[in-house]
Amino acid sequence: MTLSKSLQKTPVTIITGFLGAGKTTLIRHVLENAKGRRLALIVNEFGDVGVDGDILKSCGVENCPEDNIIELANGCICCTVADDFVPAIEKLLALPQKPDHIIVETSGLALPKPLVKAFDWPPIRAKLTVDGVVTVVDGAAVAAGRFADDPEALLAQREEDQSIDHDNPLEEVYEDQLLCADLVILNKADLMSKDEIASVTDQINTTVPRAVRVVETHEGKVASEILLGLSAAAEDDLASRPSHHDHEEEHDHEDFDSFALPIGEVADVDAFIARLKNIADQFDVLRIKGFLDVTGKPMRLLVQGVGTRFRHQFDRPWTKDEKRNGALVFIAEKGIDRAAVERALHAH
Ligand SMILES: [Zn+2]
Incomplete structure (x- = not known):
């Protein structure tokens, strides 16, 4: 390794997206098409059965051996940054062959912003940079209205009881993931009509206040050149990534x-x-x-x-x-x- 390379920060790509959006399939595709890049992975899951980590470990890709894959199953990564995430990332940096690029798969219910914030901590910033936050969207589910409150039902509810809390927890997590994105992957586009693709893309562009690229795909088939190497340095740019939880000391996943x-x-x-x-x-x-x-x-x-x-x-x-x-x-x-x-x- 040359001196300049050893001084370079290791790029980290955060892959987020709601439950079932297709994050693991997308990462598997990247691993299988890494083109010589030595990759490492941190996989976080909400449920108790480590399904995603297991799928990725069993793919047996030479550039990402089992030792380079760490599973964090102890709740959502956004709540356990200091206890779980930082030690895991230090372990990966200490591997005999330092990875060229680290990919973090968050759980489907995790909020990406607290994770990006961790990269602003001096000891972490010295060694790592967030190359990009990639948000995977289940296009078919969005088109079917899973994340939006039904406007008519909402209206009827309001007439009945003004005090009802209309917060939709699904919508909130979904939006928080979009608001942090550098790149949005509109997955399962093969299950959508042209009109649906146009309207969901429109909806995403309205939600995210910055210009963000939306790439359509199916089965998570996105070239690694598109996903990796965004050089976003997201840790320097937290202010332009609003979150529903910005004014809270702590957030929870009790919903x-x-x-x-x-x-x-x-x-x-x-x-x-x-x-x-x-x-x-x-x-x-x-x-x-x-x-x-x-x-x-x-x-x-x-x-x-x-x-x-x-x-x-x-x-x-x-x-x-x-x-x-x-x-x-x-x-x-x-x-x-x-x-x-x-x-x-x-x-x-
Ligand atoms: Zn959390």
């Missing part, structure tokens, strides 16, 4: 709930997925994901649901020293009836 449920051996995958779709619909579950043990199959089944949209695939063989324990994590707005979800899961 959301998550729990993991063990799932016994599944014999009929299609019937089981159909049941999950019903549960997602009935209980308004935002995200269901995890691994299943399917009768007679040597591989585990990866299941990912966003709202009522589900996909599944066998992702890798169960290893010899691992129990075939199926488990799914459920993430929803506060107040989901866990016992009722369990009953629905086991009903035949």
Whole structure:
């Protein structure tokens, strides 16, 4: 390594975006097309089952070996910056071969701004810079109105009771993630019409007060040249990234709930997925994901649901020293009836 390179700050890209927007798929694509860059990753998840970290570790890319991937599952990264995030990033900088670029995947409920603020701390700023905040948007979900309050319902509510708190926690997290972005990836554009793409792009440009590029894609297929190397130095530019939580000492994630449920051996995958779709619909579950043990199959089944949209695939063989324990994590707005979800899961 040359002297000038050793003095250079290591660039860090923060990938944020709401639950199920497609962050992990996008990062996997970057890892597989790193073009010789040595990458390291910090993966943060809201739920108790480490699905995203596991998917990324199992991709076996030479430029990003398992030692370069750190999972932070202890809640949202924005709340544990000092305790978890800073030590993790120091560990990556101390690797025998220093990474050329570090990617941080936040949980779907994390607020990116507190994380960017951490890069303004003198010991961190001396070594690292935020190359860019990339916000992945589930275009199809936005087009379907998931993040916007229904204006008519709101009006009816107001007529009934003036005192109702109209804050929509989904909308707030979604907007906070957009407001911090240097680049917006409009994912799942293949599920949208031309008009929907135009209107969602418009909506994003209205929300973000700065000019920000919006790139359409599907399956997270974005060239690493577009994502990495933005040289935004976001830590120097906090003032132009407003947040709904700017005037709070602390924020919390009490608007959301998550729990993991063990799932016994599944014999009929299609019937089981159909049941999950019903549960997602009935209980308004935002995200269901995890691994299943399917009768007679040597591989585990990866299941990912966003709202009522589900996909599944066998992702890798169960290893010899691992129990075939199926488990799914459920993430929803506060107040989901866990016992009722369990009953629905086991009903035949
Ligand atoms: Zn937080």
